[in-house]
Amino acid sequence: MKLLVCISKAPDTTSKIDFKDNNTEFNEAGVQFIVNPYDEWYALVRALELKEANGGSVTTITVGTAEDDSIIRKALAIGADNAVRVDAKAEDAYFTAFQIAEYAKANGFDMVLTGKETINFNGSQIGGMIAQLLDQPFVSLATKLEMSGNTATIDQEIVGGSEIISLETPFVLSAAKGMAEQRIPNMRGIMAARTKPLEVIPAAACDAMTSFETFELPEAKSACKYVDADNVAELVSLLHNEAKII
Amino acid sequence: MSVLVYIDTLSGKIAKNAMEAVQYGSKIGSTTVVTNGDISEGELSKLGAYGASKVLVNKALKSNDSEQITKLVAKAVESTGAETVVFSHDLVGRAVAPRLSVLLNAGLVSGAVALPNDNGQVKVNVFSGKAYGFVNVKTSKKVIALTPNSVGVVPGSGEASVEAFDADLGASKITVKEIKKQEGDILLPEAELVVSGGRGLKGPENWGMIEDLAKVLGAATACSRPVADIGWRPHHEHVGQTGVAIRPNLYIAAGISGAIQHLAGVNASKVIVVINTDPEAPFFKAADYGIVGDAFDVIPKLTEEIKKLKAEN
Numbered sequence A: 001m002k003l004l005v006c007i008s009k010a011p012d013t014t015s016k017i018d019f020k021d022n023n024t025e026f027n028e029a030g031v032q033f034i035v036n037p038y039d040e041w042y043a044l045v046r047a048l049e050l051k052e053a054n055g056g057s058v059t060t061i062t063v064g065t066a067e068d069d070s071i072i073r074k075a076l077a078i079g080a081d082n083a084v085r086v087d088a089k090a091e092d093a094y095f096t097a098f099q100i101a102e103y104a105k106a107n108g109f110d111m112v113l114t115g116k117e118t119i120n121f122n123g124s125q126i127g128g129m130i131a132q133l134l135d136q137p138f139v140s141l142a143t144k145l146e147m148s149g150n151t152a153t154i155d156q157e158i159v160g161g162s163e164i165i166s167l168e169t170p171f172v173l174s175a176a177k178g179m180a181e182q183r184i185p186n187m188r189g190i191m192a193a194r195t196k197p198l199e200v201i202p203a204a205a206c207d208a209m210t211s212f213e214t215f216e217l218p219e220a221k222s223a224c225k226y227v228d229a230d231n232v233a234e235l236v237s238l239l240h241n242e243a244k245i246i
Numbered sequence B: 001m002s003v004l005v006y007i008d009t010l011s012g013k014i015a016k017n018a019m020e021a022v023q024y025g026s027k028i029g030s031t032t033v034v035t036n037g038d039i040s041e042g043e044l045s046k047l048g049a050y051g052a053s054k055v056l057v058n059k060a061l062k063s064n065d066s067e068q069i070t071k072l073v074a075k076a077v078e079s080t081g082a083e084t085v086v087f088s089h090d091l092v093g094r095a096v097a098p099r100l101s102v103l104l105n106a107g108l109v110s111g112a113v114a115l116p117n118d119n120g121q122v123k124v125n126v127f128s129g130k131a132y133g134f135v136n137v138k139t140s141k142k143v144i145a146l147t148p149n150s151v152g153v154v155p156g157s158g159e160a161s162v163e164a165f166d167a168d169l170g171a172s173k174i175t176v177k178e179i180k181k182q183e184g185d186i187l188l189p190e191a192e193l194v195v196s197g198g199r200g201l202k203g204p205e206n207w208g209m210i211e212d213l214a215k216v217l218g219a220a221t222a223c224s225r226p227v228a229d230i231g232w233r234p235h236h237e238h239v240g241q242t243g244v245a246i247r248p249n250l251y252i253a254a255g256i257s258g259a260i261q262h263l264a265g266v267n268a269s270k271v272i273v274v275i276n277t278d279p280e281a282p283f284f285k286a287a288d289y290g291i292v293g294d295a296f297d298v299i300p301k302l303t304e305e306i307k308k309l310k311a312e313n
């Protein structure tokens, strides 16, 4: 089975978020970057497990600049066979999905996997867009994936619960918690990653449909009001009379 | 301007986040709703109270296959001439809105938390609740997926007309083998009140008091990531940067330290109450009300006091 896993760069989860140039750009100064957790922990690791069980290959794809190469090497260290980087700034979700779909069309994959969302833009857009561009089914928020030949059996989160579905490859899937367990790359993986192929390809012509104009930070909270542990009734009275929410 | 709102009604009921999406749409323009599944006309006509003039329903489509729903919504866009399509950014919206955006060449704004501003830009959640961004859509058609519980909903009056709506949806490539309903009837992503527990509660056997409190409040239950990872609670209760992001009116956190990744998913809550034995717990900095104390002592007392309040009112 040929698997393509979409890998995105995201700021480390402990990063302090602020903006520069009149709040038009994320301020990357001092920020550590990681592989977007949903891409790494769930999509990539499950793809590797499927390859280990059934054979095949795992390719990662990233739309980004040379600054993304370090997180791509991390994905290779965890075990992907090869990586592709579309050499362009990821203008918006559509631009990004378009690049990935072009590569997938040209190279033919049984499955394209993404994470549920990125932790910087939280859009949940890329997977569905790729599926539409490839004219394939899309399984969003998969929490379990088993393959038997070309047939996949998947647990999927739905409104108010979950469902078990089955479908044939090819399809696009977004991976959520439950799919797999995080893997820490070992020394051998890290060494091997240095020499694994990372192909850099030019972007296809595509106009972004959206742009971020400005950003802002949430208003600071006012100080916490403390209530004595022996006076829980006062808390209830505050929630009822002051906050008026119960 | 003509607006189309897609809502998921597969449960046979109209969820609050669906009403919210309809009302949001009606503030942008004249609103038609499209939905599918086995839901009564009487139920659907109530959407008039949220600003819909017409509801199109396809009763034949009883699954949430994103390929088929996309075709249904695209057909409804064609027949209504809608320029803006609104979804709730829920599990169905997440799957269908991106497909529709590509099909219609309509820029997608996902995770909206407000109406478009005077420049037509839409405010969205970014960095998992740590910031907001303003998105400009360059295409003439637009798709907006609205964050549940972000703008709220106030019922008005009126009835919508309901029409059957046929469309060529093709055959689904997906077979549904089993549907598992989640226990409890208050769904976390849309809940107005949430009671949440962390590792400080020591073990799954201690969640009875969390459930009791949730019950008297009519709240959903949630937990921190380690609690779901160890298997004390189901994964769908995990809130935070790598779990569900929520914005209820009230979030009560017991035995949760308030790590930055946890806060990211809950700090849009209107009121936060923190109960923690450690006065230095970082969560107090994000709290509106705090009790430095033992959750095992405070939570049952809180349940009793709320019962008293409910009895008085």
Ligand SMILES: Cc1cc2nc3c(=O)[nH]c(=O)nc-3n(C[C@H](O)[C@H](O)[C@H](O)COP(=O)(O)OP(=O)(O)OC[C@H]3O[C@@H](n4cnc5c(N)ncnc54)[C@H](O)[C@@H]3O)c2cc1C
Pocket: A013, A037, B197, B198, B199, B200, B201, B223, B224, B225, B226, B227, B238, B239, B240, B241, B242, B243, B254, B255, B256, B257, B258, B259, B260, B261, B262, B265, B275, B276, B277, B278, B281, B293, B294, B295, B296
């Ligand atoms: C990449 C990444 C992503 C992450 N994503 C998330 C996420 O999405 N959501 C999330 O929650 N975490 C996430 N985390 C984990 C996060 O960093 C914290 O480790 C986690 O939130 C801590 O959970 P906790 O507060 O339940 O446990 P702890 O940190 O162990 O805190 C337990 C708290 O309980 C208090 N306590 C103990 N006994 C009592 C008592 N009897 N009564 C009252 N209080 C008591 C303690 O004082 C302490 O503050 C992520 C971490 C990483 C690295």
